[in-house]
Amino acid sequence: MKERIRNISTEVLSKGWSTLSTISFDYRRRDGSWERQQREAYDHGNGAAILLYHPGKGTVLLTRQFRMVTYLYGNPEGMLWEVPAGLLDEEHPDEGIRRETEEETGYRPGAIRPLFSAYMSPGSLTELVHFYAAEYDDTMKTAEGGGVAHEQEEIEVVELPFAKALKMINSGEIRDGKTIMLLQWAALNGVMSNE
Numbered sequence: 001m002k003e004r005i006r007n008i009s010t011e012v013l014s015k016g017w018s019t020l021s022t023i024s025f026d027y028r029r030r031d032g033s034w035e036r037q038q039r040e041a042y043d044h045g046n047g048a049a050i051l052l053y054h055p056g057k058g059t060v061l062l063t064r065q066f067r068m069v070t071y072l073y074g075n076p077e078g079m080l081w082e083v084p085a086g087l088l089d090e091e092h093p094d095e096g097i098r099r100e101t102e103e104e105t106g107y108r109p110g111a112i113r114p115l116f117s118a119y120m121s122p123g124s125l126t127e128l129v130h131f132y133a134a135e136y137d138d139t140m141k142t143a144e145g146g147g148v149a150h151e152q153e154e155i156e157v158v159e160l161p162f163a164k165a166l167k168m169i170n171s172g173e174i175r176d177g178k179t180i181m182l183l184q185w186a187a188l189n190g191v192m193s194n195e
């Protein structure tokens with residue numbers, strides 16, 4: 001295969017909680033000509049997200065928290081419904097999603113099922129998100145959840161009927177991509193009745 005990309009250089013623009021860089025590179029177009037391109041990349045590592053569902057009760061466990069960028073861009077209260085999710089430390093995604101699930105919901109999941117991975121915003125975000133599903137029941141609740149206080153997290157955990165959660169996608173109440181993907185995965189794969 002012919003070389004497609006060459007002369008890659010990276011300039012770090014900002015290194016704070018995450019790293020913003022400009023990547024410059026030569027790109028070979030389909031007609032064979034080369035052009036110099038630049039793309040900014042925002043890197044805060046990879047993430048994981050999980051659907052916790054209870055087939056017996058027909059419910060899912062979702063979180064609600066304040067998301068500043070949504071508040072600034074079109075979400076009046078800034079509150080967002082989400083599945084439990086978070087960024088990975090230096091750990092396998094399986095471990096990371098178990099840690100995040102406990103921190104955010106207080107539930108310690110049993111068997112977790114890896115589903116798929118996705119780049120959520122490939123134009124500028126480096127993050128690859130690993131998606132999971134797991135059944136939950138009341139015996140798995142070991143703590144209050146709510147997030148990590150010293151990370152300034154304040155997370156409400158809400159048990160919702162699955163059918164209602166699906167309707168909340170259409171009504172515009174659920175507007176988080178990873179949450180929509182996982183709820184639709186459950187609907188497509190018939191893991192719960194949505195009557």
Ligand SMILES: Nc1nc2c(ncn2[C@@H]2O[C@H](COP(=O)(O)OP(=O)(O)O[C@H]3O[C@H](CO)[C@@H](O)[C@H](O)[C@@H]3O)[C@@H](O)[C@H]2O)c(=O)[nH]1
Nearest residue numbers: 017046047048049085086087088100127129151152153178
């Ligand atoms: N100081 C500081 N703290 C931050 C910043 N951004 C996030 N934090 C803190 O770090 C916590 C990270 O929590 P996680 O649970 O690890 O991540 P998340 O924000 O819930 O979700 C991320 O991962 C998801 C799954 O991959 C992503 O979908 C989501 O967009 C986000 O990147 C946040 O809750 C917040 O307290 C920041 O810019 N500055």
Ligand SMILES: [Mg+2]
Nearest residue numbers: 084085086087
């Ligand atoms: Mg989180």
